[in-house]
Amino acid sequence: SAKVLPKYDWILWTDMDAVIVNDTKRAMDLFKQWEQNLKTNLTAINLILTRQSDNSRDVDPGVMLIRNSDWSHDFIQAVQKRAEFYDRDNGVQRAISTVMNESNWQQKVSCASLT
Secondary structure: OOOOHHHOOEEEEEOOOOOOOOOOOOHHHHHHHHHHHHOOOHHHOOEEEEEOOOOOOOEEEEEEEEEOOHHHHHHHHHHHOOHHHOOOOOHHHHHHHHHHOOHHHHOOEEEEEOO
Protein backbone atom coordinates (compact mmCIF):
# COMPACT_ATOMS: atom_id res chain seq x y z
CA SER A 1 0.00 0.00 0.00
CA ALA A 2 2.86 2.44 0.69
CA LYS A 3 4.00 1.97 -2.91
CA VAL A 4 0.54 2.42 -4.42
CA LEU A 5 -0.95 5.18 -2.26
CA PRO A 6 1.19 8.07 -3.64
CA LYS A 7 -0.25 7.40 -7.11
CA TYR A 8 -3.76 8.54 -6.08
CA ASP A 9 -5.13 12.00 -5.34
CA TRP A 10 -8.22 10.78 -3.43
CA ILE A 11 -9.04 7.64 -1.46
CA LEU A 12 -12.55 6.29 -0.94
CA TRP A 13 -13.02 5.04 2.61
CA THR A 14 -16.00 2.77 3.22
CA ASP A 15 -17.18 0.64 6.09
CA MET A 16 -17.14 -3.08 5.48
CA ASP A 17 -20.93 -3.11 5.13
CA ALA A 18 -21.18 -0.26 2.60
CA VAL A 19 -22.80 -1.14 -0.70
CA ILE A 20 -22.50 0.72 -4.01
CA VAL A 21 -25.93 0.62 -5.60
CA ASN A 22 -25.41 2.89 -8.61
CA ASP A 23 -22.47 1.85 -10.75
CA THR A 24 -23.45 4.21 -13.58
CA LYS A 25 -21.92 7.30 -11.93
CA ARG A 26 -18.22 7.94 -12.26
CA ALA A 27 -16.30 9.35 -9.31
CA MET A 28 -15.36 12.45 -11.35
CA ASP A 29 -19.07 13.13 -11.97
CA LEU A 30 -19.68 13.00 -8.21
CA PHE A 31 -16.82 15.45 -7.60
CA LYS A 32 -18.34 17.90 -10.10
CA GLN A 33 -21.79 17.50 -8.55
CA TRP A 34 -20.47 18.03 -5.03
CA GLU A 35 -18.47 21.06 -6.11
CA GLN A 36 -21.67 22.62 -7.47
CA ASN A 37 -23.82 21.58 -4.50
CA LEU A 38 -21.27 22.71 -1.91
CA LYS A 39 -20.56 25.95 -3.82
CA THR A 40 -16.87 25.54 -3.10
CA ASN A 41 -13.74 24.65 -4.98
CA LEU A 42 -12.73 21.17 -3.89
CA THR A 43 -9.05 22.09 -4.06
CA ALA A 44 -9.55 23.68 -0.62
CA ILE A 45 -11.09 20.49 0.81
CA ASN A 46 -9.25 17.41 2.07
CA LEU A 47 -12.12 15.37 3.51
CA ILE A 48 -15.63 14.89 2.15
CA LEU A 49 -18.05 13.09 4.41
CA THR A 50 -21.49 11.99 3.36
CA ARG A 51 -24.75 13.14 4.89
CA GLN A 52 -27.61 10.75 5.54
CA SER A 53 -29.75 12.89 3.17
CA ASP A 54 -29.87 16.44 1.79
CA ASN A 55 -31.91 17.59 4.79
CA SER A 56 -29.90 15.76 7.43
CA ARG A 57 -27.31 17.33 9.69
CA ASP A 58 -25.96 13.89 10.56
CA VAL A 59 -22.78 12.85 8.78
CA ASP A 60 -21.82 9.29 8.00
CA PRO A 61 -18.08 8.79 8.45
CA GLY A 62 -18.57 5.26 7.16
CA VAL A 63 -18.30 6.59 3.59
CA MET A 64 -15.70 9.30 2.98
CA LEU A 65 -13.42 10.68 0.33
CA ILE A 66 -10.09 11.76 1.71
CA ARG A 67 -7.39 13.56 -0.25
CA ASN A 68 -3.97 11.98 -0.25
CA SER A 69 -2.24 14.88 1.54
CA ASP A 70 -0.18 15.76 4.60
CA TRP A 71 -3.34 17.23 6.17
CA SER A 72 -5.15 13.90 5.71
CA HIS A 73 -2.27 11.88 7.12
CA ASP A 74 -2.25 14.17 10.19
CA PHE A 75 -6.05 13.90 10.46
CA ILE A 76 -5.94 10.09 10.42
CA GLN A 77 -3.22 10.11 13.09
CA ALA A 78 -5.37 12.42 15.24
CA VAL A 79 -8.29 9.99 14.85
CA GLN A 80 -6.07 7.04 15.79
CA LYS A 81 -4.99 8.84 18.98
CA ARG A 82 -8.60 9.02 20.21
CA ALA A 83 -8.31 5.59 21.85
CA GLU A 84 -11.12 6.33 24.31
CA PHE A 85 -13.63 5.69 21.51
CA TYR A 86 -12.30 2.36 20.30
CA ASP A 87 -13.62 0.13 23.07
CA ARG A 88 -17.27 0.82 22.17
CA ASP A 89 -19.51 0.18 19.16
CA ASN A 90 -18.89 2.49 16.20
CA GLY A 91 -15.69 3.70 17.84
CA VAL A 92 -13.93 4.70 14.63
CA GLN A 93 -16.95 6.68 13.45
CA ARG A 94 -17.21 8.48 16.79
CA ALA A 95 -13.49 9.26 16.74
CA ILE A 96 -13.71 10.65 13.19
CA SER A 97 -16.78 12.76 14.04
CA THR A 98 -15.14 14.12 17.17
CA VAL A 99 -11.86 15.04 15.49
CA MET A 100 -13.50 16.59 12.41
CA ASN A 101 -15.50 18.92 14.67
CA GLU A 102 -12.38 20.27 16.37
CA SER A 103 -11.69 23.81 15.15
CA ASN A 104 -8.25 23.12 13.67
CA TRP A 105 -9.71 20.53 11.25
CA GLN A 106 -13.04 22.10 10.21
CA GLN A 107 -11.85 24.36 7.38
CA LYS A 108 -10.71 21.41 5.24
CA VAL A 109 -13.82 19.24 5.84
CA SER A 110 -17.02 19.34 3.83
CA CYS A 111 -20.20 17.30 3.80
CA ALA A 112 -22.22 16.21 0.81
CA SER A 113 -25.22 14.07 0.12
CA LEU A 114 -24.64 10.87 -1.81
CA THR A 115 -27.66 11.59 -4.00
